[in-house]
Each structure stands twice: as C-alpha cells, then as structure tokens.
Amino acid sequence: MxxxxxxxxxxxxxxxxxxxxxxxxxxxxxxxxxxxxxxxxxxxxxxxxxxxxxxxxxxxxxxxxxxxxxxxxxxxxxDADDRAELFRLGASPGTSRLRGLGHLTRAVPMLPVIAFNHRYDITGWNLPGQALLAWDLDWPVEHVQPNLARMLFLGRATRALYGNGNAHGQRQVAGLVGALRRAVEQHPDEELTRLVVELAAGSREFAELWARPAEERSDEDDCGVLFRFEHPAVGLMELSRVVLEEGAQNGEWAVVFSPEPGSASAAALDDLLARVSGRPC
The missing domain is CATH 1.10.260 (434 Repressor (Amino-terminal Domain))
Incomplete structure (x- = not known):
C-alpha cells in the first residue's frame, strides 16, 4: 500500500x-x-x-x-507538523488519511488547522491548532487521540473556550451534537456508541441536547461561519472556519480557522502563537 x-x-x-x-x-x-x-x-x-x-x-x-x-x-x-504527518502515514485505526494534511499544516503555519474523524477524534493538527483547542494540556500533546466532544462536554477548560451561557456558544455546541448524531446514522461503530453513552452519562448538557429533535442542517454549517472563542490566554477571538472535505465520504475532514486581517482577533491569535512558540511541540 x-x-x-x-x-x-x-x-x-x-x-x-x-x-x-x-x-x-x-x-x-x-x-x-x-x-x-x-x-x-x-x-x-x-x-x-x-x-x-x-x-x-x-x-x-x-x-x-x-x-x-x-x-x-x-x-x-x-515537531508538531511532522508528528501529524507520521500519524497520517501510519494510518492506524482512527488516524487521519487526509493525504494533504501534512502539507497543509506546513503551508499554513500561522493558522489553526485541525483534522477530525466522524467521532470528533482529533487525528491531526498543527501548532496553532493545538494552541487554540488544547492550550491547557501538557505539551507535546501525548494523549492518544484527544476527542473534541469529550474535551468539550467533560472538560471545563474547553467548555469555557466555547463560552458558558452565551447564545453563539450554545449554537456551536449544539452543532457538534448534531454532527455526532449524523455520524451515528452514517458511520456507526462501537467506539462511537461508547462515546455517546459516556458523554450522556457524564454531561447533563450533552444528554439534553442529544434528546432534542434533530434540526435540519444548513449550508452555513460548513464554511464561512464565524466562530467565537473566549480563549483564557488571549481573550475573545472571532475566527472564520473553512471546512476541507477531502475525506468526507469516510467521515474524515479538516478545518482551517482564520481571523479578519488586521482585526483584534488577528492580534489575539498572534499573541497566542507568541506565547506557545517557546513550548516544546
């Protein structure tokens, strides 16, 4: 192969x-x-x-x-980019097979790039992607496949990143639950089932969102949506999200987050990268 x-x-x-x-x-x-x-x-x-x-x-x-x-x-x-490439090439179960990911993280070194599978396991990311979502973890991130849904619903730090109680953050969180619901329908597996059971048992918020009727998915769920992150290190960042669907048929995809050039969010992202640039990656 x-x-x-x-x-x-x-x-x-x-x-x-x-x-x-x-x-x-x-x-x-x-x-x-x-x-x-x-x-x-x-x-x-x-x-x-x-x-x-x-x-x-x-x-x-x-x-x-x-x-x-x-x-x-x-x-x-x-380094973080070569680690992502090694995991892609190793093609262990659950690791990313998005062939361009390793090249993308090198080509876009100043923007957060993050790859997921259908369970929202993080299968690859560059240094800015780690700084955005996993600033609170020990670096280098040695966790075996951090899972965004688990981090979001069972970890206070990541939940705070999405905002506690504001309407925009609630929509983002509800959107992730909707994506997991679609994954259960389109890419069912035992590990995904165990994840849903774990989240429902450990998070009342997840259980309530999971019990709601499924909402119809709109085109704006994919690209150009403005995401608000209340980052504890640098404050509010509003970042546009672009979805790369090269592996979408297999439930694999990647996202790139970017700020408006010259904006306060761009300055905050630069500040975040400066803070972590000296940490081992």
Missing part, C-alpha cells in the same frame, strides 16, 4: 538526519563509521524490538499502533 511505502520513506529519511547523540542511546565503545542513527538504535530509543522496527521501516508491518507512532515520534524529536 502506498501509505506504508510513504511511511517507510518518512522514517528512513528522518532517521538518516538524526545523530545518535540526539536520542541519548548508547552507540558502544568501538569506532563508529555511520554518522546517522542506525535502525537498531532508533528501535532501542523508542523501546521497540529491533526486528519490529525493521519491519516498519521496510514497509512489511502493515498498520502501526498509536503507541508505537508516539514512541517513534518522541525518539526522533519530531
């Missing part, structure tokens, strides 16, 4: 550009002729069996688990 060949090339190219000293692995006492990190050394740095890593780099391993991808990303000290 092409994605596995691409994964092989990605890992090999990053390994060849990595010096052994960067990973902290022992290279032995004898003379060394290879300046780059050897496959067995990368495997040791990532806590993997050498043969297992060789199968991954040679494209024989098939799909790679999220935990292994996390370990390899950490061992290679990948």
């Amino acid at each position: 092409e994605s596995f060949a691409d994964l092989s090339h990605f890992l090999r190219s990053h390994r060849l550009r990595t010096a052994p000293a960067e990973t902290g692995v022992s290279t032995g006492a004898g003379p060394r002729t290879a300046p780059c990190l050897l496959p067995a050394e990368l495997a040791r740095a990532a806590g993997l069996d050498a043969d297992r890593y060789a199968d991954i780099e040679d494209g024989r391993a098939g799909r790679v688990s999220l935990s292994v991808l996390h370990a390899l990303a950490s061992a290679l000290h990948l």
Whole structure:
C-alpha cells in the first residue's frame, strides 16, 4: 500500500538526519563509521524490538499502533507538523488519511488547522491548532487521540473556550451534537456508541441536547461561519472556519480557522502563537 511505502520513506529519511547523540542511546565503545542513527538504535530509543522496527521501516508491518507512532515520534524529536504527518502515514485505526494534511499544516503555519474523524477524534493538527483547542494540556500533546466532544462536554477548560451561557456558544455546541448524531446514522461503530453513552452519562448538557429533535442542517454549517472563542490566554477571538472535505465520504475532514486581517482577533491569535512558540511541540 502506498501509505506504508510513504511511511517507510518518512522514517528512513528522518532517521538518516538524526545523530545518535540526539536520542541519548548508547552507540558502544568501538569506532563508529555511520554518522546517522542506525535502525537498531532508533528501535532501542523508542523501546521497540529491533526486528519490529525493521519491519516498519521496510514497509512489511502493515498498520502501526498509536503507541508505537508516539514512541517513534518522541525518539526522533519530531515537531508538531511532522508528528501529524507520521500519524497520517501510519494510518492506524482512527488516524487521519487526509493525504494533504501534512502539507497543509506546513503551508499554513500561522493558522489553526485541525483534522477530525466522524467521532470528533482529533487525528491531526498543527501548532496553532493545538494552541487554540488544547492550550491547557501538557505539551507535546501525548494523549492518544484527544476527542473534541469529550474535551468539550467533560472538560471545563474547553467548555469555557466555547463560552458558558452565551447564545453563539450554545449554537456551536449544539452543532457538534448534531454532527455526532449524523455520524451515528452514517458511520456507526462501537467506539462511537461508547462515546455517546459516556458523554450522556457524564454531561447533563450533552444528554439534553442529544434528546432534542434533530434540526435540519444548513449550508452555513460548513464554511464561512464565524466562530467565537473566549480563549483564557488571549481573550475573545472571532475566527472564520473553512471546512476541507477531502475525506468526507469516510467521515474524515479538516478545518482551517482564520481571523479578519488586521482585526483584534488577528492580534489575539498572534499573541497566542507568541506565547506557545517557546513550548516544546
């Protein structure tokens, strides 16, 4: 499969550009002729069996688990964009297969770019995307697939980001519940069912919204909608959302948020990026 060949090339190219000293692995006492990190050394740095890593780099391993991808990303000290690309190429269950995502996060380094699957698992994001939605998490974000619905309904920080009690925030939150309801109809799976049960049990707000009659979806749900984020670090930001539906038939999609140029929201986003630019990513 092409994605596995691409994964092989990605890992090999990053390994060849990595010096052994960067990973902290022992290279032995004898003379060394290879300046780059050897496959067995990368495997040791990532806590993997050498043969297992060789199968991954040679494209024989098939799909790679999220935990292994996390370990390899950490061992290679990948930045946020390269991490997103690694997870896309690994194509583990639930990770993004939007082929342009890795290129997009590099091409749009100053705007939040976030990819989701039908369950609202966050399958990829760049540094601004993390700063917008996950400023409160430990960085680098090592959570296995943060889920926006879980963050929103079971986490106070993210719920506050959408505004507590204002009408605009309530519409945004209700829209997410509607999207999950459509996902149950169009892309049902056991994990999605468990998520809905968990949210209904843990959030009265979610349970009430889920019990409401489904509202008819309008075209404005997709593009150009102005989102208001009450960010605790930099204050109010009004950002337009553009939806990229390259993988929509499989329930996968990505969004790009952007402020009006020269606006207070643009200044707030610049401030947010300046605050997190020194954090490890």
